[in-house]
Amino acid sequence: MEQATTDGALFGFLTAVDAPGHGLFGGYLVVDARGRPVEFLCTAPLKVTRAQQILYGATLHGHLHGEQVGSTLLAESESQPLVVLTDFEPLLAVRSHTSLPVAAVKRPDEAGEAGFAVGSVRILATASDEPVVRERLAAMAAAVDLSEPFERIRLAIEEAQRMTPPARAA
Amino acid sequence: MSGVPILQRLRGRELAWPSVQVLPPVGLAVPRPPVVRMPVTAAPAPVLRIDVEVPRPAVRRFRFERAEQPLAPTPPAARAEVRAPRPPAADRPVRRARLVPPKDVVKPEEKFFYLLQPDLETILQADRLEFPRQPFPFQLDGMAFLVPRHGAVLADEMGLGKSMQAISSIRLLVRTGQGRRVLVVCPKGLVSNWTRELADWAPELVVAVIEGDPQRRRWQWSLPDVPVKVANYEVVVRDRDLVAELGLSFDLVVLDEAQRIKNRAGQTSKAVRAITRQRSWALTGTPVENSADDLVGLFEFVAPGHLSERMPPRAMGAAVADHILRRTKEKVLTDMPPRLNRDERIELTAEQRETYRRAEEEGVLRLADMGREATIQHVFELVLRLKQICNFDTATGESAKLDCLQAELEEVQASGRKALVFSQWVETLGRLEKSLARFGAIQYHGGMSTQARDQAIHRFRHDPKHSVLLLSYGAGAVGLNLQFSQYVFLFDRWWNPAIEDQAINRAHRIGAAGAVTVTRFLSVDTIEERIDEVLRKKRDLSDTILSEAGSPAASGLTVDDLFALFKLAPPARAAA
Known part of the structure; x- marks a missing residue:
């Protein structure tokens, strides 16, 4: 794995897009402190059956996003970012599958006063992760709008959808 | 069959199932009851297995080369000015300029490389690329x-x-x-x-x-x-x-x-x-x-x-x-200052008109006499001669256009503004420079050295004594930034409106402080009017090709057009 250094700090951005007709795509973008892409991973579309939805019940999201999508993407990545950020709350479940600090990026109108502000967004992390997330994000916050990389992932996932025929249920 | 009692149906049969015996009531005369064997174990019910586990999805992975460091270090002063991106106003969406991958990129790696680059604002901010x-x-x-x-x-x-x-x-x-x-x-x-x-x-x-x-x-x-x-x-x-x-x-x-x-x-x-x-x-x-x-x-x-x-x-x-x-x-540029176009229709002076009439009649007669021998060169020479007379009477030196221009420039100078005057002839620029000396007119054309031209621009830009810059279409129509000029005069017309547009846009461009007034001189009842008419009808081709852009880059005159100016058949048709 590529190690993060002070000069070569890396940051992970994790999100998922539920695309009608295709299924759930996970996307993970690792950027350097200037916001330039270093590594990108995306999953094949994942479609959950009705039976799986019923049987997993409330635990589905945690399993699907945290383990099947989030954990898989992080495990396949060769980068070691300082922090993993997500704008999709169910993906926070990935925290129990990784040693990396994970935090959610929220617009102020979504987060209210919760978390702490970085540029135009607010960051929500667990109490144990918050100090380290706050410290590590300082390296890139001056240059990069932390909500912007998620737009790139979505654009790339849209492109991936065009390349992928619609999925059948798993 | 279904209406027959079960015992009757089973009578005399041996059933293979495990069974229990059911004895009839005691009575010697009663015949021995049939043995009925009843099943005691059921067949296993079919089991429907639901695959609960969601399979792990396949993952595609792309790595990108790390962007290189800047070739030159950023000056300390520039570093100090770096600011975090301005947070977007809550009531308007963030507009980002993203790299647009060409449609002919087919490799996913390349496509993703472009799609995953930050927006330009972020790149510029992160790389500390500052603009003036x-x-x-x-x-x-x-x-x-x-x-x-x-x-x-x-x-x-x-x-x-x-x-x-x-x-x-x-x-x-x-x-x-x-x-x-x-x-x-x-x-x-x-x-x-x-x-x-x-x-x-x-x-x-x-x-x-x-x-x-x-x-x-x-x-x-x-x-x-x-x-x-x-x-x-x-x-x-x-x-x-x-x-x-x-x-x-x-x-x-x-x-x-x-x-x-x-x-x-x-x-x-x-x-x-x-x-x-x-x-x-x-x-x-x-x-x-x-x-x-x-x-x-x-x-x-x-x-x-x-x-x-x-x-x-x-x-x-x-x-x-x-x-x-x-x-x-x-x-x-919806908020760019407007460009006001006006065609100044000029009546030639009496002497100019006479010179013009004679030149046209003689010229057309000569072309008619030449018949099939008449070439595009001959027609072109006549057009040029007539256009020159529209500028200055070759016999008397009179110029109705110059009279009009002087009157207009007085107003320009009085208001402290600057004007550009275009002509296709360097000779005309020379005459104008003399006649417009009181406006501090200076020339800019291809016959001057690069250094002399740069000096002319510098003087015109910075010295308030110089209200007028006289430019040739060839040298002055392209590349110059003269947006501090509010007036443009086309003393004579070029063959192609696209070149005229280029000339006009020296003043009407980004940075223009106010409206730009464009005056096109057009001598009434002359070759200038006829050329203008032809060019007006020829603005369709680039419209078709560049329909997305929606702005015409109009076409110029062809050989056929030039011959038609004098109602002559072009050489090919004359030969036929």
Whole structure:
């Protein structure tokens, strides 16, 4: 794995897009402190059956996003970012599958006063992760709008959808 | 069968099932009851197995090379000015200029590489690339269009900052290691303009101008650590063999005023096409000047083989759509000061009219006498002669246009404004300079040295005594930034409205402080009026090809048009 250094700090951005007709795509973008892409991973579309939805019940999201999508993407990545950020709350479940600090990026109108502000967004992390997330994000916050990389992932996932025929249920 | 009692049905049969015996009531005479065996174990029920586990999805992975560090360190002063991106206002969506991958990119790795780059604002902010002025959003879009393309035509209307967009894009390529060797080719008169713009918009880039004697040029071409070289078209033609001999290759070649290479058979086109290069960008406000062939010529440099001259205009438009970006002022600069056009219809003086009448009658008679021997050259000479009389009476020196111009300039001078006056003849400029001395008129044309022209611009720009700059269409229509002038006079008309537009846009461009008034002199009942009529009818072709852009780059006069001015059949038809 590529190690993060002070000069070569890396940051992970994790999100998922539920695309009608295709299924759930996970996307993970690792950027350097200037916001330039270093590594990108995306999953094949994942479609959950009705039976799986019923049987997993409330635990589905945690399993699907945290383990099947989030954990898989992080495990396949060769980068070691300082922090993993997500704008999709169910993906926070990935925290129990990784040693990396994970935090959610929220617009102020979504987060209210919760978390702490970085540029135009607010960051929500667990109490144990918050100090380290706050410290590590300082390296890139001056240059990069932390909500912007998620737009790139979505654009790339849209492109991936065009390349992928619609999925059948798993 | 179903209505028969079960015992009757089972009578006398041996059932294989495990059974229990049921005894009848005691009674000797009663016959022995049949034995009924009843099943005691059921067949196993079928089990439906639901696959609960959601399988782990397959993952595709892309790695990108790390962007290189800037070639030159950012000056400390610039560092101090770096600010975090301005948070967007809550009530408006964030507008980001993103790199637009070309449609012909098919490899997913390449596509994702472009899609996953930050928006330009972030790149500029993160790389501490500062600009002397904040670029307009459409200029960022232009950069986002250019940077990922190997073959591109930036065909913005004049005055929208094509060179600034190209320079900023070069800057980005240099920063990311994709542009180590860049060559800018421009008309001779614009070399100093380019070096000035490069110094403004990319101060950290080292620039070399290829000029001087052959030995000096050889040395300049060979300079290894100069990322940007600027050469004029004539130098490129002259040094074609030298460039080949030195084995030079460029990451990017940018052609300014690229309509110069529209003639594929010309030496200029051949020389620039012979340069080994990775990327080919063409800048021109008039990609289609006279015919669709102009575009074919341009694309022989930009994307060889992409177009053929037999393609219908619509097919051509579709084929080049991903390679051309054209915006008009009307479309992108909704808040730009207006351009007010007025045609000043001039009545020739009595003496001028008489001279004109005689010249036309004699000329037409001569052409009629020549019959099939009359060539385009003969017609052209007559047109030029008549146009000159419309400017100044060759017999008396009288000029109704000059009288009108003087009256207009008095007002310009009184209001402290500046005016540009265009003519196609250097001789006319000379006459005007004398007559307009009280307005501090100074000349700018191709017959002057580059240094003298630069000085003329400097004086006109900075010295309030000089209210009028007299320019030839050839030298003054392209590349100059004279947006501090509020008035433009076309003393005589060029053959092609696109060139006139270029001239007008020296003043009506980004940075214009107020409305620009354009006055086109047109002598009534003369050849000027007839030419104007023809040109008005010829604005359709580029509309068709560049329909996306929606702005015409009008066509010029053809041989047929010129003969028709005097109701003469063109040579081919005369021969038939």
